Amino acid sequence: MVTRISGLASGMDIDEIVSKLMKTERAPLDKLKQKKQTLEWQRDSYREINTKIKDLQELTYTMLRPSTYGAKKVTSSDESAVTATGTTNAASSTIQVNRLASAATYKSSNLSGYTGSDQTLAFQVTAPGATEAKKIEIKVASTDTLDDIVSKINSSGLGVTAIKDKIYNGSEYVETIALTSKATGAGGSIQAADAATASFMTDQLGFAFDSGNKLVASQEGKNAEVVINGLQMEKTSNNFTVNNVTYTLKNTTKSAVSLDVSTDVDTIFNQIKDFVTKYNDLVDTINGKLTEEKYRDYTPLTDEQREAMSDKQVELWEEKAKSGLLRNDTILSGAANQMRTDFYSNVSVNGESLNLTQFGITTSSTYNQRGHLEINEEKLKAKIAEDPDAVANLFMAGTSSKDESYNEKGIMRRFQSVLTDTKKQIEGKAGNSSMSTNDYSIGKNLKQVATDISTWTDRLAQIENRYYAKFTTMDKAIQKLNEQSTYISQMLGQ
Structure with a gap:
């Protein structure tokens, strides 16, 4: 530890002199800190892109489901009585509703005998x-x-909803508990599992039980009775599915209700539109990074530079300093080129060649929007209505097998591959939040820079101490010289 004497004898501002000397000495450390900041910005920029890739991957799984292109719209001739929805392979039908499904109700006679007790009620419930x-x-x-x-x-x-209320029994109002089954349909039961439970429910709550210890219903649950395409059937619920059509019964009918099934053009279109929107967002981001201008005169600010600026000045400076960090990046340019190839290459299905342009999807004519897709809504909707199977084949034909030729794979299967590969390459370069710094290249560089910063910080402390030591020695020598000069003056004066 150096004892610092700030120019008492020399009259010099040693702290100021050392500070200026150290500014030059600190230049290598500042460059290391700037390098660290640049690496962190670059890492974060890569990860921003990977976040968009992950979002698009999730949507890709949806685009690989047959149900996405098999969406059906069901139109009822009497929506006050029956509505329905359909899935892939749903067909038009007729339905007559003779009876709606109803729930069972159980009522106690009165509650005058209730006194309460400590016990566990046990039931066997059959829906x-x-x-x-x-x-x-x-x-x-x-x-x-x-x-x-x-x-x-x-x-x-x-499985019931219980309410307590007063009802008129013919001569007076008495308190009662009513239990209404949450499930409709016939055949359900609530059975006391032991004698103590049956006794509590009967003696204290006033419910009736049959010889099998089952609650006696004041109103039995009933099944819905319907006739679908001439076939009579019963259903426990007013909501049920038959042949990929899900029916919702609302009222009984005197005659058959027609349910016409057609392709749900809007739903399928919106799924494709959502994908294209997210794809364009990714492509525009990548194109922006690849062509972003690099301002070489704008390096990350040193601590001293930052202190001399306002917050707004720092913001504007760093905006330029961050620009161009991924300019002409090989990972991103390779991904962009492959994505364009995947979208524009024909898809071969049973000898037929399918191309995006046939379905009203084309690429932007603007150069800096390379790969950006544009949809002709009228043309795409017409194609979906005309041939939804062809739309499905365009996007999801083929399998994930490596033995299958590239042209036999639909756009989504190709695209899934390039997204996975790009995400993996980016993680190899910039990692992710769960990876250690040793698992990706930028992380290794950051670790080395951190070590170099620590080494230089220690070295600068030694250099600063050495400067102060020299000035302290000089100041002591001057002080001694001054003391000698004073002594000689005093001797000569005598």
């Missing part, structure tokens, strides 16, 4: 249409009020 019962337990306490009992029934898995 309408089910063959196996489910055991349900409800713990009650002697301190529970009737409202507490209702609340516990509603929060249990008993």
Whole structure:
């Protein structure tokens, strides 16, 4: 540790002199810090692109599902009675609704005998249409009020909605609990699993049980009765699916309701449009990075430079300093070229050659938007309505097999491959948030730069101490000389 004497004898501002000397000495450290900042900006810029790639990959999986291109629209001739939706292979049908499905209701006679007790109620519950019962337990306490009992029934898995109310029994209003099954349909049951449960439900809550310990319904649940394409059938619910058509029954009908199934052009179009929008966002970002101007005079700011600027000046400076970090990058240029090839190359399906332009999707004529896609909405919608299978083949023909030729693969299968490869290359260069610095090249460079910064920081501390040591020695020598001069003057004066 150097004892620093700030020019007491010499009269010089040693701190200022050392500070100026160290400014020159600090230049290599400043360059290392600038290099570190540049690497971090470059890493973040790569990762920004990988985020967009991941988002597009998710959408690619949707574009590889047959259901995306098989969306159906079902039009009902009487929507007040029946509505429906359809999936791939759905066909038009007729349906007559003779009866709607209804839920079972159970009512207690009165609640005058309720006193409460500590016990666990056990039930075997069978849902309408089910063959196996489910055991349900409800713990009650002697301190529970009737409202507490209702609340516990509603929060249990008993499958009913309980309410407490007063009803007129013919002579007076009495409190009662009504249980309404959450599921419609015939065949459901609620059975007391033991004698204690049956006793509590009967003696304290006033419910009736049959000889099999099952709750007696005041109104039995009923199945819906329908006739679809001339075939009579029963369904436990008013919502059910037959032959890829999901029906929703609202009212009974006196005659058959027609349900016409057609291609859902708008839904399919919007799926393709959403993909193209995200694809264009990725392509525009990559093109922007590849052609971004590099301002070589704008390097990352040193601490001293930053302190001398306002926040707005720093922002404007760094905007230019960050520009062009991925200019002409080989990973990005390779990805951009491959994506354009994947989209514009023909797809061969059963001897037929399909191309994007046939479906109203073309590339932008603007040079700096290379690869940017534009949709002719009218033409694409017409093609979807005319031949949805051809649209599906364009995007998802073929398989993921490596043995399959490139032209036999649909655009999405090709595109999935280039996205995966590009994401992997970028992670090899810039990593991701879960990777250590040793797992990617920029990370290794950052680690080395951090080591060099630490080494230079230690070295600069030694250099600064050496300067102060020299000036301290000089100042002491001057002080001694001054003392000698004073002594000689005093001697001569005598």
